[in-house]
Amino acid sequence: MPNLVEPFGYEFFTRGLLAAVLAGGLCGLVGVYVVLRHMSYIGHGLSHSIFGGAVLGYVLHLNFYLAASVWGVLSALLINETVRRRRIGADAAIGIVTTASFALGVAIISHARQFTTNFEAALFGNVLGVAREDLLVVAATAVGCGMAVFCAYKPLLFATFDPEVAEVHGVPTAWMDTLLALVLAATIVASMQVLGVTLIAAALVIPAVIARQLTHSFGRMMLLSTAIGALCGAAGIYLSYFFDVASGATVVLVAAGLFVLSGLYADLRRARRRIAQLAGPRGAPAPLD
Amino acid sequence: MAERLCSLPWGDDGAVAPRGVQLEFRGVTCSYDGPPVLQDITLRIAPGQLVGLVGPSGSGKTTFLKAALGLVKPVAGMVLIDGQPVGRCRALLGYVPQVETVDWSFPVTVEEVVLMGRAMALGPWPWTSRRARTEARVLLARLGLAGLERRHIRELSGGQQQRVFLARALFRQPRLLLLDEPTSGVDIRTRHEILHLLAELQAQGTTIVLSTHELNAVATHLPYLVCLNRTVIAHGPPSVVFRDEVLSRLYNAPLRVVREGDVAVVIDHPWPTTPAAAVQESPSRRSS
Numbered sequence: 001m002p003n004l005v006e007p008f009g010y011e012f013f014t015r016g017l018l019a020a021v022l023a024g025g026l027c028g029l030v031g032v033y034v035v036l037r038h039m040s041y042i043g044h045g046l047s048h049s050i051f052g053g054a055v056l057g058y059v060l061h062l063n064f065y066l067a068a069s070v071w072g073v074l075s076a077l078l079i080n081e082t083v084r085r086r087r088i089g090a091d092a093a094i095g096i097v098t099t100a101s102f103a104l105g106v107a108i109i110s111h112a113r114q115f116t117t118n119f120e121a122a123l124f125g126n127v128l129g130v131a132r133e134d135l136l137v138v139a140a141t142a143v144g145c146g147m148a149v150f151c152a153y154k155p156l157l158f159a160t161f162d163p164e165v166a167e168v169h170g171v172p173t174a175w176m177d178t179l180l181a182l183v184l185a186a187t188i189v190a191s192m193q194v195l196g197v198t199l200i201a202a203a204l205v206i207p208a209v210i211a212r213q214l215t216h217s218f219g220r221m222m223l224l225s226t227a228i229g230a231l232c233g234a235a236g237i238y239l240s241y242f243f244d245v246a247s248g249a250t251v252v253l254v255a256a257g258l259f260v261l262s263g264l265y266a267d268l269r270r271a272r273r274r275i276a277q278l279a280g281p282r283g284a285p286a287p288l289d
Numbered sequence: 290m291a292e293r294l295c296s297l298p299w300g301d302d303g304a305v306a307p308r309g310v311q312l313e314f315r316g317v318t319c320s321y322d323g324p325p326v327l328q329d330i331t332l333r334i335a336p337g338q339l340v341g342l343v344g345p346s347g348s349g350k351t352t353f354l355k356a357a358l359g360l361v362k363p364v365a366g367m368v369l370i371d372g373q374p375v376g377r378c379r380a381l382l383g384y385v386p387q388v389e390t391v392d393w394s395f396p397v398t399v400e401e402v403v404l405m406g407r408a409m410a411l412g413p414w415p416w417t418s419r420r421a422r423t424e425a426r427v428l429l430a431r432l433g434l435a436g437l438e439r440r441h442i443r444e445l446s447g448g449q450q451q452r453v454f455l456a457r458a459l460f461r462q463p464r465l466l467l468l469d470e471p472t473s474g475v476d477i478r479t480r481h482e483i484l485h486l487l488a489e490l491q492a493q494g495t496t497i498v499l500s501t502h503e504l505n506a507v508a509t510h511l512p513y514l515v516c517l518n519r520t521v522i523a524h525g526p527p528s529v530v531f532r533d534e535v536l537s538r539l540y541n542a543p544l545r546v547v548r549e550g551d552v553a554v555v556i557d558h559p560w561p562t563t564p565a566a567a568v569q570e571s572p573s574r575r576s577s
Contacts, residue, residue, distance in 0.1 A: 153413060157408070162392075162405070166408070168360065168382055169405070169406070170409045171408060216397075217398050218401055219401070221396045
């Protein structure tokens with residue numbers, strides 16, 4: 001029988017746990033916009049793109065976060081611009097830009113084999129690799145992105161739901177798109193150490209999809225998705241310790257498990273509502289789904 | 290039901306209804322990197338007018354509305370609202386898009402949609418003042434949507450959905466209201482309700498422009514029509530523009546107008562006069 005409180009005795013674990021809760025919550029929050037704007041592919045691509053920048057920064061002896069952030073912001077703006085123009089099939093353009101960037105990272109790693117192990121953490125996430133500095137970066141990013149989303153809540157909602165009418169109503173939609181692209185890039189850079197670039201897309205998407213199944217309100221979806229993301233982060237790190245596997249993988253597997261449960265719950269709730277409606281005419285009319 | 294919907298969206302509590310504005314197109318040409326969708330449109334819609342835009346699919350009705358909203362920039366000419374470029378007057382505009390363009394799976398409640406109408410005025414943060422929420426509830430009640438505030442937009446009927454988006458536009462108290470096919474996909478009763486409501490808004494002074502492809506069901510009941518097919522083919526009250534030659538030119542198809550008292554009914558001819566004529570028009574069929 002393993003000692004269930006044992007990991008809390010290690011500083012590296014509590015640090016990793018805190019970082020995972022913050023990164024998971026942050027991904028959950030930002031993921032709402034990623035899902036509702038149908039940007040999952042951009043999230044996936046951007047995380048791969050940032051990996052290339054991080055490796056390049058390592059080779060050039062630059063700070064990891066500085067290199068990844070600059071590369072991430074440039075990639076985000078490039079992708080954002082590509083999507084806005086829409087002429088060159090956006091998905092194809094994103095595929096080219098981000099995969100080429102990822103390939104650059106892989107090429108550099110395979111050429112200079114000595115730092116392969118270090119970058120395994122960046123690819124798949126590693127709770128052991130979370131240093132004090134990493135925790136501070138995740139915390140600062142979570143506060144910054146949270147503030148940005150909070151202070152632009154209504155215009156972001158309107159621009160996400162109905163960008164054209166939002167523009168008529170004076171919402172600076174182009175700025176909102178840029179703000180979201182920057183928030184997404186910052187989220188990915190900050191979460192890279194805990195979740196790993198190959199798994200961040202799932203951490204962004206799954207909590208938001210679960211939250212969507214549980215509520216019809218945008219405000220409640222934001223709160224639920226953040227909470228689910230944080231919960232998956234905590235549970236994932238805890239399991240990662242006991243099963244000795246990459247932390248990003250366990251965080252995503254916990255989220256996927258919750259997704260299955262939430263899907264079953266949503267089906268059950270729908271069935272119960274249908275039965276209640278068939279039983280008597282009182283109450284709300286049937287939802288049109 | 291119609292009486293309830295026709296009650297004033299604002300005004301009966303002592304508030305003054307906003308005065309309508311003039312919409313003017315001065316030699317406007319619009320295109321999307323190809324041949325012009327609208328060409329040299331010159332038109333003036335007076336304050337407080339209720340105008341219907343009619344024309345076939347692809348005739349530029351939506352582009353006309355988007356140019357009036359400043360969403361499509363003309364390649365030539367200018368759109369003016371009370372003599373000012375449209376970009377400076379957006380606060381005066383209300384827009385109800387086609388319901389087909391709405392993402393019905395998006396997680397928003399009826400109240401959240403209506404509050405978007407003043408997204409920039411109510412402060413950017415997540416909460417909304419009690420006063421604004423009360424105003425939204427009053428408006429919804431006046432549009433016959435009381436008690437539906439917390440419902441998801443998908444759970445409403447077609448007519449209710451249409452009215453929620455009308456409520457969002459009205460929540461801003463617009464002086465020029467533009468609606469893209471507001472009666473498409475709704476039943477006869479809802480169509481009547483929407484038309485009555487628009488007539489009521491017009492009576493209060495709001496300038497209204499709506500597009501429609503329903504000649505008999507909608508256009509014939511509107512006080513003024515603009516027949517649009519890339520250019521303005523004709524404009525005037527239905528009694529003036531509902532003529533065989535105008536409508537046949539507008540639709541590039543033979544159409545006939547039958548008058549029964551004050552009512553004009555448009556009849557189309559889906560088939561040529563004699564079936565033999567159709568066969569003769571096709572050389573391949575003739576050879577076979």
